Amino acid sequence: MAILLIAEHNNKELRPFTLNAATAASQIDSDVHAVIIGQNTAEAAKQLSELSVIKKVLSVEAAHYENFTAENFTPVIVKLAENYSHIVCSANTFGKNLMPRIAANLDTSQISDIIKVISPDTFLRPIYAGNAFATIKSNDTKKCVTIRPTSFDPCESTGGSGLIEKVDAAEEYSNTKFIKREEIKSDRPELGTARIVVSGGRGMQSGDNFKLITEVADKLGAAIGASRAAVDAGYISNDHQVGQTGKVVVPDLYIAIGISGAIQHLAGMKESKIIVAINKDGEAPIFSVADYGLEADLFEAIPQFMEELNKLNTIQK
């Protein structure tokens, strides 16, 4: 049986991690279909049909799908699941919210946040904030799997020519109502996919001081991250949080400034290719994962860092 990928999108276009989830799905079986549920999603459905690994697209549209509530999505996917061996989506807040509701309806034990497909029924996933890796084999006939997007490369966005088939909507779930979404718009790269991430922690001491992080990020064309401590303290909004319960990032360069490096933060960034730590406490655990550690007062180091960056003829973007 084929694999069913649940596409993540904003009604207008696919969200980037759909491409990573598609890659993971195609590693389970080459016959990958994708379902897109939303309202006025024609363009996004077309993008989905063009993904290199997608053989067929199922499109479900209704007004009550516009805001992606799990209660509305679940019955549609559960019905479609009859024809599929695996249901797959990203382990971000969209998939985390949705997949277990599907799995329980299918009486299936979900496998969350896989980082590797070992075989169609066996997967590798981090546990204990990534301090251990577990190899898990599923004995359920239908498998619900969420994938850690940063552990799989995005598939090619062209080359596919899957047919788009309309599927009937299910009834609206009346007990959950969407009220609003407050998205923080920014011209910077998305945290989850940025090549460089500059993160600040409690050591920044105030929200105002985060301007220093912003300057460095702007100079490097980087996304801005934060430790939970900085978000809890109100220095910056929650969508910037990197860690076990925040986002997992794997940039080419991660610069941790004023971050001590709690286990929970390391869980979100220690797979980064190059890690830089700037902290005045030489004993801070962040130095144990840093390729380049600078023991310094960040309020002196950041202006110097900007100065040095300004001296460079070119900066990769």
Added chain:
Amino acid sequence: MKILVAVKRVIDYNVQIRVKEDGTGVVTDNVKMSTNPPDDNAIEEAVKIKEAGKATEVVAITIGEEKAKETVRKALAVGADRGIHVKADGILEPLAVSKILQKIVDKEKPDLVFMGKQAIDDDCNQTGQMLSALLNWPQATFASKIDVKENKLEVTREIDEGLETIEIGVPAIVTCDLRLNEPRYASLPNIMKAKKKPIEEIVAADLGVDVSPRLEQIKVEEPPKRKAGIKVANVAELVQKLKNEAKVI
């Protein structure tokens, strides 16, 4: 309104875990255990709602071995009224946990069920959503703000893009984020008082639900280690290394 709060006993969040040499799991003997952190937020929120006069009873439940009862006792010490300990040994998958909780919900008939959004041991992030599915109740996951209104809740959820606000009808499930509130510490008098609060014991096997594992844990291993890095002397050296050695800027 009655609130049932599910709490889990896990290895303390500050403990650096160790993988067993035989690959069967992580070392738990003589390791500090405590309540799963966001479950503390769930208890705190329930107690606050009761203190605000919007709930009549807070019941704390845990599922697990004998020692898991400590987790319920701690919830009682911070304000839960009574406890339930469903005794079960071995690994329970979130699906099994949600089936047990469903049985308890059938019996207790709470208006709300709260729990942490994720347990920091298996990092599954499933149980609340699964319980909502089994009950066909609304779910508000990753809650960072809860307003209790007449027969409904307005909940702010932390999502990847920022914040989302939804309204859910009661009965409902809420999974709590760490920023929902600041869990209180139990005072000594309250710890003493909690010892007198009742904890009902139920044997999981008596509930008539199939909790046998569906997943096989083939092995647990250490993640690949990062090779040790270096300390640089100053900012100029750092920038030079990033430019010429790592070639990332």
